[in-house]
Amino acid sequence: MGLAVGALLVAIPGPPLAPEGDDARRWAEQELSDPAYAAAQPTAFDRIARAIGDFVADLLSAQLPEGVGSLVALVAAAVAIGVIATAILVWGVPRATARSRRVPAELFGEAETRSATQLRADAASRASEGEWEAAIVLRFRALARGLSERGIVDPPPGATVHAFARRAGRSFPASAAELEAAAGAFDDVRYLRRPGTAELYRCVAAVDDAVAAARPVVHDPAGVPA
Template sequence: MVLTVALRAAAAAADVPPLTPDGDEARRWAEEELAKPAYDIAEPTPFDRIARAVGDFIASLFNPQVSGDWGSVLAIVATVAVVVLIVTAFVVWGMPRVSRRAAARTPVLFGEAEHRTAAALRAAAAERAQAGDWENAVVLRFRALARGCSERGVVDPPPGATVHGFAQAAARVFPALATRLEEAAAAFDDVRYLRRPGTAELYRLVAAVDEDLAAARPLAEQVPA
């Protein structure tokens, strides 16, 4: 009886995998473990590898094990090459245009979210005018006027700017249009806040200022006679 139990125990033990795997078994376990999705996050990206390779290369140039004066020479050459690449990038591509930064920075125009371009706003204003909706036509055309200045990079109204604040800022850049800019701002303000109804005359006033402003040269660009 005891012998039978011992034989059965030995057979059961033979079926249990060894706690200490051999080389092939250990490699297989490691591959199965690393194949799990959780390890994908820790995998370095191609950009990480490139950045690490560049960093290692530059660090190696300053390694004191580099013999003689060649180490200093290579370090200087590498530094100059990096500076030249940066300068070349600025020369070729240049700095971002002010108008692009302004458009991305100012989605709110006079208290409302507005992502349309000046051309799109002018088209929308003309459509409202044709339909006899003078209130919206006046408002949209003044928004087009302000967005046009923002796109040109000459006046960039911040999100909290009022129409009169914008008119004063634009007047400093276009002094010849100062009075008409204030009249256009007053038309927008009165129509927007129902102080007076929109009319074809007010729309033509704002549209004329917008057209003259688009054709005018900012004060900073004017050449003395």
Template sequence: MRPPLTVTAVPPLLPDGDEAREWAERELTDPAYRIAEPTPLDRAARAVVDFFTDLFSTPLDGGLGPTVALVAAIVAVLLIGAAFAVWGMPRRRPRAPAAPTILFGEREDRSAEDLRRAADERARAGDFDAAVVLRFRALARACLERGVVDLPPGATVHAFARAASASFPASREGLDRVADDFDDVRYLRKPGSAEAYRRVGEVDDEIRRATPRTAAVVPA
């Protein structure tokens, strides 16, 4: 009869001194540790707090306590101001990138200024179909950036024009007209023209200078 099988315990994998140091150095090179390190401004603020803690916890003879505290406070304010001037505001958590926006059936991530520049480039090249579409998208994007309208993915250009008109009633007629220009180009009813591009540019500039009356939600 065979003897029963026995399971030999496996000793834990413990590093020796050199391996432990190497593991620690490798771990500390992780970018997460560098991100968590305090900035120079963080260190300066900590030093100021420690200074005042030590100052007010140490008794002074001869009635010099208030005078020394006042001088120290002035010096601390000057140091803090210098730190802000050199290193800027304390570090904040980076903001998450904005979600992409669907503008009239197509994904569009560019800002209003980027769209205006792209429209001008196409107009100079004589491509007024693209120029009209891009400038109208710039107009809609600008209203989104200002929080004037909320544009759901299924919104049409005329629904946008009506909602924007609630915020900019003086531009109601122009918004309706350039919405027609956009649809003419997109649905091949009419080709784009320099005149249509001029109209949408004028409405965009007019709204950019105006103060909105209220915010509106565009119906999908």
């Protein structure tokens, strides 16, 4: 029976229990490529916290006079708090800012990813070529995108230009009539196919400039009803 079991074990194929150099290196690379190892790596904040802890431990473990030890501990604690606060400012604030400045990729029912600055530049380019319809549409979109970037009025998908103008008018009451007129100009050239003019473009551009330079009376980042 013992001989039969031994023969059976020899016949079963499998990896060598003591792999040679190339096999061992390949196995190690495969094992370390597991995402679990990457997830277990300490972050930059972890390394900073560990360094602070080691620094404080070294200070407290040093042989110091009785009165000086408490003072050193207080100084070390203040330094640690300052470093942690700095790390939070450096690594925490940019992420929050990026979220607050995120704008939707749709504007008045159409895909639009350009910034307000880009839309204004494109509108000016079309105006310089006498393409007033396109210039008016682009400049009104620049107005809406600018207020969205500032977090004042954020038109949701499906919002109409007049609903946007009413909401913007509540934040900028001094320009409420001009905002409604600009929305009417957008509707005329975009949907009713009426010809645009230089005067209409100047009106839209003027209210965009006025709103961009003004402070809102009511800061309301909620969406605009359709």
